[in-house]
Amino acid sequence: MKNSSRKAVIGGILFLLLAVMVGPAWTKDRVVISQRTSASTLHPLAITMEPEQGIADNIFDGLMDRDPSGKIIPGLATSWELLNPTKWRFHLRKGVKWQDGSPFTADDVVFTFELGKTPINRYKFISQKIKEVKKIDTHTVDIITHNPWPVLVDSLYQTIFIMSKNFCTGKNDAFIAEHPLGTGPYMVKEWVRDSHIHLEAFPECWEGTPKIPKATYKPISNDATRLAGVITGEIDLTTDVPVQYVDLVKKAPNVNVISRPGMRIIFLMMRMNRPDFPTAKVKVRKALMLGINEQEIIEKIMYGRATAASQLPASFMRGYNQEIVRPAYDPELAKKLLAEAGYPNGFSIDFHVTNNRYIMDKEIGVAIAQQLSKIGVRVNLMARPKEIHFKDIRARKLDFYMMGWGEATFDTARLLGSFLKTGAVWNGSELSDKKFDQMLEQADQIASLEKRGEALAKLNRYVADNVYVIPLHYQQDIYGISKKLKGFEPKVKKTLSINRLYFE
Template sequence: MKNKKVRFPLFVLFVILMLIVQACSTGTKGSIDGSSAEVKNENEGGTLKVLIKSDATSLDPHFITNLYTASIIYQKVYETLVVPDKNMEIQPGLAKEWKQIDNLTWEFKLQEGVKFHDGTDFNAEAVKKTFVRLLDLKTNSPQREKFSMIKEVKIIDDYTVQFLLSEPYAPLLSILAANEGSIMSPKLFDESPAQIAKSPVGTGPFKFEAWQTGKQITLVKNEEYWGEKPNINKVEFKVVPEDTTRLAAIETGEAHITDQVPVSEIERIENSTTMKLYRTDGLGAEFIGFRTHKPPFDNVLVRQAISHAIERDSIVSGVFNNVGKLGNSTMSPKVFGYSENVNPYEYDLNKAKELLKEAGYPNGFEVTLFTPDIKERVSMAEVIQSQLKGIGVDVKVEMLEYGAYVATHEKGEGHMFNSIWGNATGDGDYNQYSLFHTNSIGAPGNFFHYSNPEVDKLLEAGRKEMDPEKRKEVYEKAQMIEMEDAVYIPIRSHEHLAAYNRNVSDLWVNPVSYLMLNDVKIK
């Protein structure tokens, strides 16, 4: 009896020890094959909270016309055939390789085994359907003109497509890498066309989950992503209009990132123990624009007079706290085709008054200037209002929520506007053709309603010219004519700012100003 009593507990102990060893062994095996690591990443990945000032205007890449909206889905939900790296050099994306067969033919070999978020296969047919939809006049996309040189997308086999052009187009790769070139699920076009603007379906590392209008857009990690999966499990883009509220939430850790930072808050961020400031030179440029089709700005002398009456240096230093650099065109120095030889109008009130008198407005006039409700842009509008009083011009400033402000461009409302054009490709064509060609008047980008046959011919030539140095000469000449016509007043080249909590790491903003989130980690 005594021996039995001893053997029984020993047997139980042996069984318990074997179970512990087995459990430890299973855990070790899991960490090697990745299953345990995945669970760990699920626990540590977390939800990234990004605060944005205004809601998205649309989630359809063929209709998005502002960078803040595009940043929500670009290379997150949707992907492109090719992608720009941190230096805007073109790299493989949904196309693993490509070649230019001749001036009119480009061939792309596609990645295999990729699926859209709805389970549809990514293949040549999906690429073709995306661009057929974009180029269809019935679609009425404001982005169509950027791709108008594409005559046909030809399917060679399931994973090979050719772009057949109607004319040579030097920066084709750069526009295919932009948000406008996003490849969309063909199932959307066939079954849910009305939902495209609200429920995007791409191939990207994040899947669209929900859009609470005016409040929040939510993306979740795509567990079946064909490339390297993101570190975080979910991204919430929360609409918080007030600048101070956004920063307070970053500072307390309630949220993680905002990339719409007033320049007046730089010192506060830099002195904070819980926030960090991200700064990078961008491709965008800030300017004051004229609606050249509306009196009195249909008169070039009036536009030149206003240009002479704006003291730009004081705006860059006083309003923008010397963030960014004094501009000389609508191009940033980082954009291909930029020229330092373009000379803006010098500040000269006497010359401004002379030109107004010559134009038939010796006593000035009243005009409306539209501005989005962004702190420094409102301040800039108020400074311009004050400066133009010196030549008898009475400026009424109208501040609008960003979505409403964008709508004024499409309708051509008001007389003046302050704007920033963010170049999405790094190439001068995206800037010049979109802003100044007659075909781009309205939503595509020519908010000035400017039309000059000589400039049109130059911009068309710039698209076709394959010699980079000759292209630069073309764009320099076009910019000089635009400046002579006083279509706009350059203010500054853009520097992008983002504030983020110190618990966030591996954040970066690409030169276009898009938040890149795949590598982001939350401690």
């Protein structure tokens, strides 16, 4: 770990030297934003990762939005009400135009939810709960659920971007993904994969014309190169400032560093569907958690810029359980539990992490492998790109792996259900626990939000007691931004509303 700190300092010096060597290229008519990874799709129903969501949030609109504090605010729906336990009425914004000039109507909303029944939709947790979406008139729709579902409104934020019926009808998913058309403040003018996405302001946007007429998103995986671009003025705003560079970037006279507590939880999952596999035993899972020194990871790998987690939901989420306490690091007790589970000499296991997705992901993997070796667990660490990592999780190929998640609904039901419900897409552990599934289903149908929270907190306790996941920490969201760029307010879900930005 000392070597990683030394490399961070050397890397920091190199990127500051590079910053001096590169000349500025600042212009007031275009904002240049850089992220660590590129967008893989811009199909409104296939977007699940932050790199795509941050871009899509400026092209498309949902029925509602969230302000920087996380509060639900109107989007394409100006208001909504619950008519009965299973029927919601949404009143749609009038005078909205699509980026091809056609009017936005209730037909587009109905079309979008109908398309949500097709395989492209990554948000089946919503479509499966909806019985019908019905047009009442040109600017009114009813959404009818199979059962009471009080978090429908929360769940529609940044999940279902509304699509144009006229534009999308007759076109396949690949075409829609490559030719995004929305009602948002910016239109896609050019997309060269892994290079850049050029956007231009949509002058007839219902939110008003953006103050900066053009925007460019540039994926730059190399941290030093990306941060050098911010310092020289080639880049105006970057997400994911690496924790090891924060203090160095703060020294740049033309850059502000803005951070806020993040909602992304980093955690570990293990195979649990084979009785003969070590991690199918709860004592082994407890031993692994006790054998990981999370405080050391936060201090030495994350440079103190993370918060230790005792459970998956963040403290502001419905279902957070204040009574769950993260167990203290205890390698001796971990070895005792391994012996009781039938592994007095430990065991060997492949451990998969990403190397281009989460803050210090590979470095965290190295640290965990070293820590677990002290309790007799021989870890074969495999760090790979996120594209391969996530594909293998969905294919159920991994035995022990890192995962991260930022839950946009602010509700524990989807968070736990996405990873632990029998057959869920992200349930790479292949857990199948009838009691968990039943508790989740019962909690998810409770109409009272207060009682729903209580039921989810009990479910959260059940997950913690069985160590179905090993929570590590919540990341901080850290941005580097030119001091010439104003109007930036980071959202709790780490998306960027660039139509509010302006140069001074």
